[in-house]
Amino acid sequence: MVKILVLVILILASPLQAQTTPLEPGGARLMILHDRSRPVVAEMVKLTLRGEYDLTVALENLRFPDSKEYDWMQIAPDRWFQERIGGRMIQIFERDIALFPRQEGQIAVGPVVHELTHISRSGDRIALEVASAPASVNVIPFPHSRQPLTAKTLVLTDELSAQPGQLGPDEVLTRRVTIEALGTLAHQLPERPDLQQPWLISFTQPEQRETTPTPEGPVSRVVWEWQLRPRTGEPGVLPAFAFPWFDTDTRQIETAAMRPLPFGLAGFGSNVSSGASDALKQTGLMALIAVVGFTVALLILLWGRLPAVTHAIRRLRYNPHSAALERATAQGDLLALRAAAERYATWSGRIDPEQDRLLSLLDRAIFDTEADQSFRPNDWLANFLRRQRGPMPRTKV
Template sequence: MVRVAIWLMAVWLALPVWAEGNLTLTILAEPSAHRPVVGEMINVTIRAVYDRKIANEKLEIDPTDAFDWIQTRPDDWREERIDGLPWIVMERHLALWPKRSGPLQFGPVRHHLTIIDQRSQRQDVVVQAKPLTVSVGEFPALRGWHLAAADLQLTDELSTDAAHLADGEQVVRTVRLRAKGALPEHLPPRPVVSENWLITFAAPVERTLTLTAEGPVAEAVWTWQFRPHTGEPGMLEPVKIPYFNTVNHQIETVEIPPLFIGYASFYTGQVPRGRIEAGQVWLLVGAMMAGLIGGLLLAVTRYAPQTTRQAMRRFRARWSPWSWWAMWRARQRGDLLALRRLAEEVGASRERRDRLDRAIYGRPSK
């Protein structure tokens, strides 16, 4: 019996002591006009009210697989007067995101304290808060990624004009997605860009979380480098990103706009389309006249008498760069016979042909 009594005494001494006084701990959820759905942020406050001085403390929250959660600001310790008496108040603010639907529990929470009792002695106690029960609804029917946020903003930045790239140039596209009331891992994955006409390099995704006075803000940064295979322009289709707006409890959408990508040199070699400027009008008129004159010359050459055809051939030879280059080559080689024949074809002057005849035969031409 003595051994049993000693063992019971040892167990009793090892247990935390429930101190005298008023020590209360509660978990409070922020009231909402709507029933939260899976993935929607729930603001929670753990509130402690003590009438004893605290020498040391440690708050312990039971792990859970029903929620993701973070602490949104430092613990707030202060003294308040309640019913005319001084009390020590501690508040810890959390944000919870339910992972599934149904009745879910968060907690319990235990506060390990070292208090100063009425005899000015230190005393270790544990104050426990009952679990918080939350009824969570299903996420609205929606294909693809499920994202719930109080606000979703998207920005699209380009390093240069993607539709008029210099030959060989690439464009860097940076899309930033900012979700208020969400965690970075709640944001959707980066859209896949794969086109046969486009060389694409995607940098690693950057994800950050910022705690603001309005709550946590998650950000994802998607960066691509694009360079077309050829100069022919192409278009990337727009990408819609739906999300559940937790303010009005409706599905809304943000969009990555379409993007035209191509080399500027492609446009300079194309026939103008659409509205034609004044300079282009005169260019087209000149091209039409040149084609008309060329057709007439071709007809005259084919159907005119032999003398006319010879004159036309002589005209073409005289103004052809090839004929003059051939004459220069013959002169460089010293081939007087070839030079004389070419002079006849281009219609060189009589004086020049006589000089060539004297050089070849020793007499002027007849």
């Protein structure tokens, strides 16, 4: 009874306090030692499984039980060494486990079973199972309403390939966010935020998550990457995203954040002025076209043939962005093609759902690394221009 009480006290005491009671000759015992008395939900609890064997161990296999109450992983190689206990040199086994409670309350751990094959003095191989007493961990609630996230250290890095508020006309911004934390598992790190905005073209790369064991605890890492570009030159702002986490050293809630980003094209105001100037320069041509169109339409009304002639006039109108479309297609420059197509469609004032679909198809060819690489700019442009001109209407005679 005294031995049992001593064992319980040792299990609940500091993690590195070894068993000091004498071990019977030829005896074996296994203990669970841990370093936290009241961890919060998801906080790493470092367990040391310690075996003391007055045996010559030839083979071994340790079984640590899974449970719906916790996650766990081994964080360091096993250690075998000799230690003097009760005046005799005893074979010592130690294994470090990181345990992460999933819920509050009393969490039961174990028993842990060590399967041994030892060699007797007569040279025989003898199988033996050594089981530890179960241990318990008293877990308290996570001190925040968000998803539990705890770490000894946590660093968020937000990298940008360019200035988001000074993008060039055909420039794509790459945003790469990395979160690294000591003392947590990869699946406990935050979920990827949604950066979609009505004014933004966004393509998301597959996220990367990994966990690396170290003697201090697992180091986990998640990487998110986006390709971003404004749909137009109008400025916008991507909001900030905050991730609260519990610092296991200071016992305080800290916050890691992705900063807000202003988005827009460089010189957007001058672009608007330039567009207005171009429009003024085209006023004379447009006035002449309007006069001719009105005259022809008035004449055709007399013969009831307005639809066909109106469509013919529309097809004769010169779109100043046609040359940029053809030049970008010839060069295979998809970013320039996308910009020219948007200006072409905006100038003509005729955009239909099929053209929206074609523009989305072009966006995917530009931004999506997993998209079909057989995209043909010439075929795409032919379909786009065909939709822009529209079908010839039938005329009743």
